[in-house]
Each structure stands twice: as structure tokens, then as C-alpha cells.
Amino acid sequence: MKEYKLQGLSCSNCAREMEEEINKLDHGEGSRILYNSSKMELADGVDLGRVEKILHADGAAIQKDDHDHGAHGHDHSHTSSSRMKLLLGISAVIFLLAIFVDSVIDHPVSIALYLSAAAISGYPTFIKGAKNLFRLKFNIDTLMTIALIGAFSIGEWKEGTLVAILFGVNELLEGMGMEKARRSMEELLKVAPKEAILLKDGEERVVPIASLKVGDIVLVKSGQKIPSDGIVESGKSSVNESAITGEAMPVEKQPGEAVFGGSINNEGVLKVSIQKEYHDSSLAKILHLVEEAQETKTPTEQFINKFAKYYTPLIMIIAVLVIVIPPLFLNGEWGAWFYQGLAVLIVGCPCALILSSPIAIVSGIARNAKNGILVKGGVFLEQLGKIDTIAFDKTGTLTKGEPHVEQVKIYDDRFFTIAGSIEKSSSHPIAKAVMERLAEEDLTFIEPDEINTITGQGVSAILNGRTYKVGNENSISFVLSDEMNGEIQRLKREGYTLVIVSDEEQVLGLFGITDEIREESHDIIERLHAAGIKRTVMLTGDHDRTAEKVASKVGLTDYYASLLPDEKVAKVKELTRTGRVAMVGDGINDAPALATADLGIAMGKGTDSAIETADLVLMQDHLGKLPTAIKIAKRVNRIIKINITLALGLKLIALLLTIPGLLTLWIAILSDMGATILVTLISLTVMLGEKKQVS
Structure with a gap:
């Protein structure tokens, strides 16, 4: 497959038809036109000349000099829209001149101006x-062409011309809306570096x-x-x-x-x-x-595209019925109802309906990506907005995944000094946790005369004999x-791992070790x-008391403890029977549960496993951005519903005007253009909204 950047791709329905x-073509199977990102993937062996003819017929073309995601200075989309604005401006001036001429000079002159x-x-x-008419292919362009030919045939020069101009404005706005969403996405792609300074044989290249x-x-x-991605060899910097x-x-x-590219x-x-290597x-x-992610279709988009395929022929049938039934059966005038039928054709343009989803989806994916949240497709963004239950792994997700001294019991003044003298040379995570706690004290440690590890017990050492x-x-x-035994059992019941420091006669003190809860966890659960x-x-696989303590401190509604990996999967399946479930884990040991949930969410600050495992990746090492991602997803879903309602609602109102015979060509085109403008503007509000939240 070869990839090409396209210009002039402003209609998703046209993109689908060009792809078909x-x-x-010979060897063309599997080629794709990616409307949202304005790209084309072309199978090997396809005649590029014939492809360019197909593109040209719909006003699109291959960008010849684009190889770096739009990083160069020449903006083809801007050039195309500027040309369209110029043509529409000239048309509007000629239209106004035609209206003036129509009122004071010969009629044929004004007709010529209207047609121009x-x-x-x-x-x-x-x-x-x-072209579509000759091929009996019925789409938006066919509808508009029939409507305009019909309008001019019955002498509606002014309204027919207004329809042509407003439809041009409509297409311009549609293209500009999608292009704004694309540019937002392309801003993300510009973060990729282009060159590097290589050090080789003492030289910089x-x-x-x-x-x-x-x-x-x-x-x-x-x-x-x-x-x-690499490792810092020398130097310090932020x-x-x-x-x-x-x-x-x-x-x-x-x-x-480690550093990230x-x-x-x-x-x-x-x-x-x-x-x-960079790739x-x-x-x-x-x-x-x-x-x-831009090109994955949500269930809503798939339904809209399927609906639009049958919608246009259905509108043509309705238009024919509007033209024929009233004159034949209700004594209506042929001319008046022919006019109404033409207006129905214009109302039937599905532009706004087709646009109701993609701009909002692309905007949502782009906004989340800028916030460090990688959504792997529109279908997952839509799913995120429907989630009502979130299951969390404990270690490394709600907690830091590192041992931490939370309880200290001192029974002898030697406690800290002896503990530090023995643990200072150990690399064990629990020993490191003990030393972090002792760093808070002003201590001088003793060098052990002898030190031995005892399997299943701990460490024995001789200090000063x-x-x-x-x-x-x-x-x-x-x-x-x-009393001492009771204290030890109490701490164990509360979920602590104990480090006991003793001599041959007595306990000097106890450290209560636990996996430290992240400071932000409680706030994040509240925000969720x-x-x-x-x-x-x-x-969690931890025992019940530890799980209960963590769940209580962070404010969870439920917890399940002592679970093996397969039991986590079974529990996720059980949860999916009563709601839509997202599972949050680190992308490695939680992979089965992530795959089982309706939505898998991994966190891991850019690790390969996190990126490859889940449907949604939090590129930080905490959950701080998850509530924001959910709000964005819910907003996108809400906007899509509003857009569909507006797109169909305005058209329905316009169609109802045919019953009393009040529908006119300009009302028809304004209803379609109004819906398109509203749908585009509402979708682009996804890029606005809340400021980034940093946790």
C-alpha cells in the first residue's frame, strides 16, 4: 500500500463513492480513502492516472509535494477554500446585480446574469x-442538479440561483469545519522531530x-x-x-x-x-x-452511512409523490406541486446528517491526545462515554506499587540504629522502604561484623559482638x-507487612509496611x-484487610480481594452483566481482564505494553486525566445525539411545510445549510471546554 495526501476532500459521502x-479498478481492491485525515491508501499496481481522474471528477486531487504530515508551509486546503470563497463572492455580486437588472431592464439580461x-x-x-444522471447514480450532486434544472425550467431564476450559491456556501462550510478538525489533529503530528545531531568519531553530524x-x-x-526513545548518557536537564x-x-x-522521543x-x-529506532x-x-483512530467507524457512524445510502433514493421517491399525487388526486396545480417537489429534493440532501458524527469524533480524539490520553478509535471514544462501572487493579494504579513504611512501633532506643545498620546494604524493596523512613532521622550507623540471610525469616547480623x-x-x-503478640496480630489484620527488629531477648521495634496509596486517588474517585x-x-490479589483499607481510604463503592488472574477475569465478566465496564490496569499482568472488559484502559507513561494492550492509554503514570477523558467522551456522545436531532429535525419541519404548500426553494436550502452550520459549529466546541487538569 502507498499513502497519498489529498486536497479538496470535503464530502465524506463523495469520499466513500470515490473509494468504491x-x-x-484493476488491482484496486483494498484501496482506501480516509476522509477524516484526508489521505488515500492505494494498492500496488493500480493505474494512478485513472485514480487521479476519479478524484478530479469530484474536485479532489493528490497533493504532489506533501511528505511530512503538513509540516511544510504550503497549505493546499487554504488555497482551495480561498478560491471557493472568491468564486462565491463573485457569484453573490452578479446575483445582486441580476436582481437590480431584473427590476429596471430587459428580462433576458437578468436571466443571463442569474445563470452566470x-x-x-x-x-x-x-x-x-x-454525469451521475447519465449513469443513474443518485447522490447529493444529482439531487441538486435535478432541483436546479427544474427550477430554471419553470422560470424560478432568482430562487434557483440563490439555491446554487447557498449550496456552494454550504459545501464551503462543510469543508472548512472538517479541515479545522483535521488541522487540530495535524498539530499533534508536528511534534515528531525531523533531524538529530549524531555523535560519531568525535564529530557532530x-x-x-x-x-x-x-x-x-x-x-x-x-x-x-x-x-x-533512549537513555541519558551524560548531562542533566529538565x-x-x-x-x-x-x-x-x-x-x-x-x-x-529514560527519555522519550x-x-x-x-x-x-x-x-x-x-x-x-524511531519507527x-x-x-x-x-x-x-x-x-x-481517526478512521475507525463508531456504530453510530456506520448506521448513519448505511442510512444515508438509502436516504437519497427515498427522498427522490417522496419528491415524485409530492409532484404527482396532489395534481392527480387532490386537484392541485401541476406547476405549484412541481415546485414543491423540487424543494423536497433540496431538503433531502444528507450533508448535515453525515457530518453529525465525524467532526465531533475527530475533535474528541485530538483533544484527548493533546491531554496525554490515547484513544485508539472513535468506537472506543463512544464506548468511554457510555461506561458506568470502572474496575481498578490495586497495585500501581490506586497505589504506588512500592513498599512504604506507614506504622512504626519503638520499644528500645537502639531500634532505628540497628535497623539501618543491617538494611543499608540491602537492595530488597522492603529494605529500601525502611531506609527511606530512617533518612528522616539524624542517625549514625554501625558497620556489621557479620551478616547472613536466613531463608523465610530475614537477616541476621552481629554488631559490636x-x-x-x-x-x-x-x-x-x-x-x-x-501484649506484643497481640500488637503483631493487630497490625497483620490491618493489612501490614511487618519488619521486626530484635536481639536475642526482646523486640526492639516494628515497621508496618504497606503499598502506599497515591495521594490523588481519593480525589480522582470523587471526580469519576x-x-x-x-x-x-x-x-486485587491482596488479602481482604488490605483491600478494605485501600477501598475505604480512596472512596470506592466495592472491592474484591484475594483474586487470582483468572478470578479477576470472571469478576469482570460478572460486572459486565449489570453495566458497561472499563478495566484499568498496567497493561501487562492485567491483560486478560483488560481484554474481557467493555473497555480496557492502561496506564504506563508510554511503555510498549501499555500502548499495545488496551483500547485507551493514559500516557501518564497516574489516573489524573481519566475523569477529563470521560467528560470529553460523554460530551462527544451528547453532541452527536444533538447533531442527529438537529439534522433530521430541521429537515422534518421543512418537509412538513409541503402539506400546506408553503415550502420554497430558499427555505429548503436554508434548512439544509442551517443544519450543516449548526452541526459543524457544535462539533467544534469539543476542542474548547475545560482547561487541562494536572494531578
Whole structure:
């Protein structure tokens, strides 16, 4: 498949019809025209000349000099719309002149002016419509052409010309609305860096990022973009990762830390070792998925497209009935009802209906992507707006996934010094948690004379000739008092992992270790409930007391503890029987549950597993943006419903005017244009709305 950027693609129905024609060409099967992103994917072996003829017949063309997602300075869409505005402006002036001439000079002169104005503003429509008539192909252009020929045939020069001009305005607005949504999406694609400074043999060379290999060292100066995912080899700086995570705050980077391609070095100079070629980088995958996401059709869009396919022929049948039935059976005048039938044809244009969904969907996907939320398609955006239950994994999602000292019980002054002296050389996560807590104290540690690990118990060490132990209950070799035993059992019931420090005779103190709850979790759960989520459920493999404590602190409605991976899947299935369920996890060990839920949501700050596993990816390492994503999705769904209601409602009102015979050509075109304008403007409001929330 070869990909081409298109210009002049302003009608989704026309795009579908052109795609069908290209598919009929030799080797054309599988070719696609992507209306939302204004691109064409062409199968190998297709005659490009014949494809260009098909495109040209509908006013579209291949952009010859576009190879980088619109990053160059020449804006073809702007040129096309400017030309259309000029033609419509000339038509409007000639139309006004025709009205003046009609009132003071010979009639034939005004007719010539009316025809000139109609031809200038509507000639692309007439040409396409005339071709369609000969091929018995009925679409929007066919309807308009029949209506205009009919209007001029009965002497309605003024109204026929007004219809042509307003239909041109309608098409211009339709194209401009979609182009604004596309430009919003293309702004995202511009974050991709184009070149890098490669360090080789002590020399600096500027090279295209596509040429970088794993292991290459690149120099990233202040203000420059990091070319691909890598590791900082030398230098310190703050890095703006908003292109990946949507987070506005810069992140400090130093040697050994990972950086993302597309993020910006704020100050200083970094040497970065490339870990992934650009096409495998997080940014490249994100941009590819965002582009693909534009073209996935939601169930609503699929229904509208199917409906529109039968809608146009149905309108033509209704128009014929309006023309024929009143004169034949109700003593109506042929001329009057022929006029009404022409107006029905214009009312029948499905432009607004077809536009009711795609602009809102593209705007919603683009706005979420700018906020660091990757929605993999319109169908998932629509689904997100319908979710009423969210199930969370605990570790790393509601909690930080790292051991944290929450309780300290001191029974002897030696407690902290002995604990630190033994744990300071250990790399165990629990030992690190203990040392983080001890860092708060002003302590001097002792160097152990001897240290041994005892499997299943902990660590034994000799300090200043005395034996000490740091470990669990099994490390204690003496009988505990009832009071001490009761305290240990109480802490265990409350869900703590215990680190007990003792000598050969007594317990010096206890550390109560737990997985620290994220500071923002409670606020996020509150915001989710405020956003319309009815149930928030935690699914965890931890025991009941730990689960109960976390659920209570963050404000969840339900929790289920001691679950194995297959039991999590079973619980998600159970939840889907009573609501629409999203599952939130880290994209690795929760993959089965993510796949089982109606919507899988992964979080992971750009990790491959997170990007590839779920339907929606939070590119941060927290849930702070999830409530905003849900609000955007609900807003998109609400706007689509409003748009469909407006598109059909205005047309229905106009059609009802045929009953008393009050429908006119200009009312018909205004009802269609009014619906298109309203649908476009309402859809574009998705790009406005709330400011970014940073948690």
C-alpha cells in the first residue's frame, strides 16, 4: 500500500463513492480513502492516472509535494477554500446585480446574469450531477442538479440561483469545519522531530531521525527535541514530556534515566543513547495509532452511512409523490406541486446528517491526545462515554506499587540504629522502604561484623559482638509476651507487612509496611463519580484487610480481594452483566481482564505494553486525566445525539411545510445549510471546554 495526501476532500459521502470506484479498478481492491485525515491508501499496481481522474471528477486531487504530515508551509486546503470563497463572492455580486437588472431592464439580461452566477458558484456540482444522471447514480450532486434544472425550467431564476450559491456556501462550510478538525489533529503530528545531531568519531553530524540505529549517541541541545526513545548518557536537564504524557510540568533527567522521543530538552546539553529506532519509539506508535483512530467507524457512524445510502433514493421517491399525487388526486396545480417537489429534493440532501458524527469524533480524539490520553478509535471514544462501572487493579494504579513504611512501633532506643545498620546494604524493596523512613532521622550507623540471610525469616547480623535480627515473625527465637503478640496480630489484620527488629531477648521495634496509596486517588474517585460513574470497583490479589483499607481510604463503592488472574477475569465478566465496564490496569499482568472488559484502559507513561494492550492509554503514570477523558467522551456522545436531532429535525419541519404548500426553494436550502452550520459549529466546541487538569 502507498499513502497519498489529498486536497479538496470535503464530502465524506463523495469520499466513500470515490473509494468504491477505485476498488473496481484493476488491482484496486483494498484501496482506501480516509476522509477524516484526508489521505488515500492505494494498492500496488493500480493505474494512478485513472485514480487521479476519479478524484478530479469530484474536485479532489493528490497533493504532489506533501511528505511530512503538513509540516511544510504550503497549505493546499487554504488555497482551495480561498478560491471557493472568491468564486462565491463573485457569484453573490452578479446575483445582486441580476436582481437590480431584473427590476429596471430587459428580462433576458437578468436571466443571463442569474445563470452566470449559478454557473460560477455551482459548476462542479452541476458537472458531477449531470454525469451521475447519465449513469443513474443518485447522490447529493444529482439531487441538486435535478432541483436546479427544474427550477430554471419553470422560470424560478432568482430562487434557483440563490439555491446554487447557498449550496456552494454550504459545501464551503462543510469543508472548512472538517479541515479545522483535521488541522487540530495535524498539530499533534508536528511534534515528531525531523533531524538529530549524531555523535560519531568525535564529530557532530546532522542526520534524519529515520537513519538512527540502536546504540547511536545523539547530542540534544537546549530547546531541541529528543529524536527517539533512549537513555541519558551524560548531562542533566529538565525535559518537557507533554507530547507523550500531556503533563505540563517538566521532568528532571540525569544519567541512566529514560527519555522519550519528541520530548523537549529545556536547558543544558544531553547526550542520549538511542534505545529504539524511531519507527519503534513510543511517539511513533502514538502518532500512528492517533492517525488510525481517526478512521475507525463508531456504530453510530456506520448506521448513519448505511442510512444515508438509502436516504437519497427515498427522498427522490417522496419528491415524485409530492409532484404527482396532489395534481392527480387532490386537484392541485401541476406547476405549484412541481415546485414543491423540487424543494423536497433540496431538503433531502444528507450533508448535515453525515457530518453529525465525524467532526465531533475527530475533535474528541485530538483533544484527548493533546491531554496525554490515547484513544485508539472513535468506537472506543463512544464506548468511554457510555461506561458506568470502572474496575481498578490495586497495585500501581490506586497505589504506588512500592513498599512504604506507614506504622512504626519503638520499644528500645537502639531500634532505628540497628535497623539501618543491617538494611543499608540491602537492595530488597522492603529494605529500601525502611531506609527511606530512617533518612528522616539524624542517625549514625554501625558497620556489621557479620551478616547472613536466613531463608523465610530475614537477616541476621552481629554488631559490636551482639546478634540482631531483622525479619518477620519467624525470625524471633524467644517467646513473645501476650501484649506484643497481640500488637503483631493487630497490625497483620490491618493489612501490614511487618519488619521486626530484635536481639536475642526482646523486640526492639516494628515497621508496618504497606503499598502506599497515591495521594490523588481519593480525589480522582470523587471526580469519576461526579463525571457519572456509578460504581468504582477494586480487583486485587491482596488479602481482604488490605483491600478494605485501600477501598475505604480512596472512596470506592466495592472491592474484591484475594483474586487470582483468572478470578479477576470472571469478576469482570460478572460486572459486565449489570453495566458497561472499563478495566484499568498496567497493561501487562492485567491483560486478560483488560481484554474481557467493555473497555480496557492502561496506564504506563508510554511503555510498549501499555500502548499495545488496551483500547485507551493514559500516557501518564497516574489516573489524573481519566475523569477529563470521560467528560470529553460523554460530551462527544451528547453532541452527536444533538447533531442527529438537529439534522433530521430541521429537515422534518421543512418537509412538513409541503402539506400546506408553503415550502420554497430558499427555505429548503436554508434548512439544509442551517443544519450543516449548526452541526459543524457544535462539533467544534469539543476542542474548547475545560482547561487541562494536572494531578
